[in-house]
Amino acid sequence: xxxxxxxxxxxxxxxxxxxxxxxxxxxxxxxxxxxxxxxxxxxxxxxxxxxxxxxxxxxxxxxxxxxxxxxxxxxxxxxxxxxxxxxxxxxxxxxxxxxxxxxxxxxxxxxxxxxxxxxxxxxxxxxxxxxxxxxxxxxxxxxxxxxxxxxxxxxxxxxxxxxxxxxxxx
Amino acid sequence: xxxxxxxxxxxxxxxxxxxxxxxxxxxxxxxxxxxxxxxxxxxxxxxxxxxxxxxxxxxxxxxxxxxxxxxxxxxxxxxxxxxxxxxxxxxxxxxxxxxxxxxxxxxxxxxxxxxxxxxxxxxxxxxxxxxxxxxxxxxxxxxxxxxxxxxxxxxxxxxxxxxxxxxxxxxxxxxxxxxxxxxxxxxxxxxxxxxxxxxxxxxxxxxxxxxxxxxxxxxxxxxxxxxxxxxxxxxxxxxxxxxxxxxxxxxxxxxxxxxxxxxxxxxxxxxxxxxxxxxxxxxxxxxxxxxxxxxxxxxxxxxxxxxxxxxxxxxxxxxxxxxxxxxxxxxxxxxxxxxxxxxxxxxxxxxxxxxxxxxxxxxxxxxxxxxxxxxxxxxxxxxxxxxxxxxxxxxxxxxxxxxxxxxxxxxxxxxxxxxxxxxxxxxxxxxxxxxxxxxxxxxxxxxxxxxxxxxxxxxxxxxxxxxxxxxxxxxxxxxxxxxxxxxxxxxxxxxxxxxxxxxxxxxxxxxxxxxxxxxxxxxxxxxxxxxxxxxxxxxxxxxxxxxxx
Numbered sequence: 001x002x003x004x005x006x007x008x009x010x011x012x013x014x015x016x017x018x019x020x021x022x023x024x025x026x027x028x029x030x031x032x033x034x035x036x037x038x039x040x041x042x043x044x045x046x047x048x049x050x051x052x053x054x055x056x057x058x059x060x061x062x063x064x065x066x067x068x069x070x071x072x073x074x075x076x077x078x079x080x081x082x083x084x085x086x087x088x089x090x091x092x093x094x095x096x097x098x099x100x101x102x103x104x105x106x107x108x109x110x111x112x113x114x115x116x117x118x119x120x121x122x123x124x125x126x127x128x129x130x131x132x133x134x135x136x137x138x139x140x141x142x143x144x145x146x147x148x149x150x151x152x153x154x155x156x157x158x159x160x161x162x163x164x165x166x167x168x169x170x
Numbered sequence: 171x172x173x174x175x176x177x178x179x180x181x182x183x184x185x186x187x188x189x190x191x192x193x194x195x196x197x198x199x200x201x202x203x204x205x206x207x208x209x210x211x212x213x214x215x216x217x218x219x220x221x222x223x224x225x226x227x228x229x230x231x232x233x234x235x236x237x238x239x240x241x242x243x244x245x246x247x248x249x250x251x252x253x254x255x256x257x258x259x260x261x262x263x264x265x266x267x268x269x270x271x272x273x274x275x276x277x278x279x280x281x282x283x284x285x286x287x288x289x290x291x292x293x294x295x296x297x298x299x300x301x302x303x304x305x306x307x308x309x310x311x312x313x314x315x316x317x318x319x320x321x322x323x324x325x326x327x328x329x330x331x332x333x334x335x336x337x338x339x340x341x342x343x344x345x346x347x348x349x350x351x352x353x354x355x356x357x358x359x360x361x362x363x364x365x366x367x368x369x370x371x372x373x374x375x376x377x378x379x380x381x382x383x384x385x386x387x388x389x390x391x392x393x394x395x396x397x398x399x400x401x402x403x404x405x406x407x408x409x410x411x412x413x414x415x416x417x418x419x420x421x422x423x424x425x426x427x428x429x430x431x432x433x434x435x436x437x438x439x440x441x442x443x444x445x446x447x448x449x450x451x452x453x454x455x456x457x458x459x460x461x462x463x464x465x466x467x468x469x470x471x472x473x474x475x476x477x478x479x480x481x482x483x484x485x486x487x488x489x490x491x492x493x494x495x496x497x498x499x500x501x502x503x504x505x506x507x508x509x510x511x512x513x514x515x516x517x518x519x520x521x522x523x524x525x526x527x528x529x530x531x532x533x534x535x536x537x538x539x540x541x542x543x544x545x546x547x548x549x550x551x552x553x554x555x556x557x558x559x560x561x562x563x564x565x566x567x568x569x570x571x572x573x574x575x576x577x578x579x580x581x582x583x584x585x586x587x588x589x590x591x592x593x594x595x596x597x598x599x600x601x602x603x604x605x606x607x608x609x610x611x612x613x614x615x616x617x618x619x620x621x622x623x624x625x626x627x628x629x630x631x632x633x634x635x636x637x638x639x640x641x642x643x644x645x646x647x648x649x650x651x652x653x654x655x656x657x658x659x660x661x662x663x664x665x666x667x668x669x670x671x672x673x674x675x676x677x678x679x680x681x682x683x684x685x686x687x688x689x690x691x692x693x694x695x696x697x698x699x700x701x702x703x704x705x706x707x708x709x710x711x712x713x714x715x716x717x718x719x
Contacts, residue, residue, distance in 0.1 A: 062469070063470070096278075097282075109512070129219060
């Protein structure tokens, strides 16, 4: 039995590991640390974006029509969402050098109030496991990823908002 | 034993991220559009990325598999194996990576290693990289390695040359925060030096074995104005691309922008000559590029505009200009309506640069065959695109987008079709309407028409006129179905007046997506049910699965 004890320990450790890391695909997961610049050249660390409330990270590109529709739809209700939940949206553009220059033109031309970050070589996209855009992540105030959605269809923004509201109730 | 267990436990407390992507095709013969059934009938590409971070430690890898590769991928991709792996350590000052890494210096004119999976493009570097940040706003990068050329028999095959590179980036205001807090201009400067080594493999010529490319960049920002640019000079680099001439090369981009809330405007210019820079001088097409030379034009999303006449950079040289304007008319005004109206205007042109030959003996031993100057364009047109669009939300449910595009492409230089002669000029009109039926249900349609100008002899150029219709129905957040048809009704060959119908449906749950489509597809950037990606031409069934974790 004495010989078996360490094995039992190992078993429990692995059991714990399984529960910790793989029990749920999103809960408890943090955003990896990547350095990105905003439209003014200011550097942000993605693991600590500096907001106190819930944060929505939305991956988009100037050539992605559904991404722009999603950000336009949220733009219309953004003020109300912020007032009600204290949330912020960070729009991460995956435009490369071909279209990166259009990002500031587009974001300002559309009068967006989002924090817009540039990911021209896909470093953040890759580390977040994003296959294609649009891909949206919701972070609670501790930086845990609590909801993700890889698509945009009109109405998705309402579901996102109900997820944000759940956080502000907690 | 317990030590091991605790190591395992601490490992489990790190952070895992990653994704899976798998695309399966079952293809049919379709002689009308020259689509052939592959001998295996079925094709499948699969990828899985796993990234792990724990404190400052990081590690990652990608398994990839081509059994065999799907259509449009380089035909030398085959087998299953590790396509990407690295170990590293990162803290506030230092970021060290050993193994594979992606990287970009400045705008990429000198160096960019990246992956575009939709195109099968991956020039990742295998070696060592250090990023050093002594103070906030100042950073130095050092890179040493070999580039991925292909994936064969389940293994990465690197290209012949070795790359060594250094880059420095300096943001004045961030470095001197206290002293410059009230200074109204943001200034950022940078400099890059890249060198490649490849042994001389030519019997007749003495080839330079070390070839450098270097230059600087600057970005100024004052209130709503930005001005940025980069200039890179390349040393003598005789290659298959340039016919082994000993000319130096250059690339320069300048960009000016003004934007405020509701208005954005930008003007850009690019000059490039003899700037194909590869880690193997004997490679061509998209292989072993060290640098990145994107075309200076808008990336369009509507099917006909994006897929029929796309323009790619001529690495041997081009001069290009672009202007982009976007304006949102305020809500509540006569023009803006209740929900606001957005107007976008964009124009871009590209020309052949002048190659001065006076005073140059093309046949002398220097093998310098011409002289090129910065922004010195000829009258020979490669590309022109003038387009505008109006987006207006008419009421709570109905969104309308009207667009017009005038695209001219020189098919003799930037070849897009085997059926075309000289310059192809086309007009494209698109009407898009989206109607929100209720909180979750939405229907969207697009009607597109492309009208190709006739040649001066009265003959129809290329494949003539096209029409496209799309209907898409979405149920948020889980389902979509769409039907697309392209019809080449104006083809001069009546047997080739073909329809390209395609039906697609999909299911999405959080970050899991399953998509099934059946029909004919033309190559190009293709957007369905909320996602855009590049899809090669085929006839048959495509099933794709993506998952992020």
